[in-house]
Amino acid sequence: QVQLVQSGSELKKPGASVKVSCKASGYTFSSSAMNWVRQAPGQGLEWMGWITTNTGNPTYAQGFRGRFVFSLDTSVSTAYLQISSLKAEDTAVYYCARVSALAYSFDIWGQGTMVTVFS
Amino acid sequence: EIVLTQSPGTLSLSPGERATLSCRASQSISSSYLAWYQQKPGQAPRLLIYGASNRATGIPDRFSGSGAGADFTLAISRLEPEDFAVYYCQQYGISSMYTFGQGTKLEIK
Numbered sequence: 001q002v003q004l005v006q007s008g009s010e011l012k013k014p015g016a017s018v019k020v021s022c023k024a025s026g027y028t029f030s031s032s033a034m035n036w037v038r039q040a041p042g043q044g045l046e047w048m049g050w051i052t053t054n055t056g057n058p059t060y061a062q063g064f065r066g067r068f069v070f071s072l073d074t075s076v077s078t079a080y081l082q083i084s085s086l087k088a089e090d091t092a093v094y095y096c097a098r099v100s101a102l103a104y105s106f107d108i109w110g111q112g113t114m115v116t117v118f119s
Numbered sequence: 120e121i122v123l124t125q126s127p128g129t130l131s132l133s134p135g136e137r138a139t140l141s142c143r144a145s146q147s148i149s150s151s152y153l154a155w156y157q158q159k160p161g162q163a164p165r166l167l168i169y170g171a172s173n174r175a176t177g178i179p180d181r182f183s184g185s186g187a188g189a190d191f192t193l194a195i196s197r198l199e200p201e202d203f204a205v206y207y208c209q210q211y212g213i214s215s216m217y218t219f220g221q222g223t224k225l226e227i228k
Contacts, residue, residue: 044205044220045164045207045209061217096182102173103151104154105168105175107169109164112163119188
C-alpha cells in the first residue's frame with residue numbers, strides 16, 4: 001500500500017544537527033512532491049516547505065530558510081529533512097506529506113518524527 | 120501571504136448533532152486549492168476534503184465541504200464519537216506556498 005515511513009524519535013542538544021528521513025513505498029516516488037510540516041507541542045500545523053521529487057528543487061516557507069535543508073535519495077525513494085544549529089524551539093513533531101495527484105492537498109502523511117532539543 | 124482564520128477555536132457538541140466549522144481567508148482564493156484535515160491525538164493529520172468540496176478516499180458522506188472566495192465551511196451532519204478531533208483548513212496559493220489555519224477543536228459536550 002501507499003505509505004510514508006519516517007525515522008524514529010531524536011534527542012539532541014542545542015547546537016547539534018539532526019536528519020529525519022521519510023521513505024516512500026507503493027507509488028512512483030518521482031510523481032509527487034514531498035512536503036514537510038512542523039507541529040510544536042500542543043500547537044497547530046506549520047508548513048515548512050516542499051521539494052520536487054523529479055528535479056530535487058526545494059521551496060522553503062518563511063521562517064525555515066537557512067537552518068533547514070530538504071534533500072532526496074531517489075535510489076531509495078527517500079526524502080530527508082536536516083536541521084542544523086538546533087534550538088529548544090525546534091522541539092516538535094516533523095511530518096512528511098505527499099502532494100495528492102488529484103489536487104493541491106496532502107493525501108499521504110508519514111507517522112511523524114519527534115525531535116526534542118534539550119540541554 | 121494568505122492567512123487562514125478558523126472559527127470557532129473550540130466547538131462543544133454532543134454525538135448526533137451537526138457541526139459547522141468555518142475557515143476564512145485574508146483574500147479570495149481558488150476553491151480548487153482549499154483542503155480540510157482531521158487530526159486525532161498522537162496521530163498524523165488525515166485528508167478529509169480537497170478542492171473545497173470533494174471528499175477524499177474513504178471519508179464518510181456525513182463530512183461535507185462548501186464555500187468559495189474567502190469563506191469556506193466544513194460540515195459534519197451527525198457527529199459520531201470518532202469525529203471529535205482537531206480540524207485544520209489549508210490553502211495553496213501565491214508563490215507555490217501552503218498555509219494552514221490555526222485549527223478548530225471539536226470536543227464532546
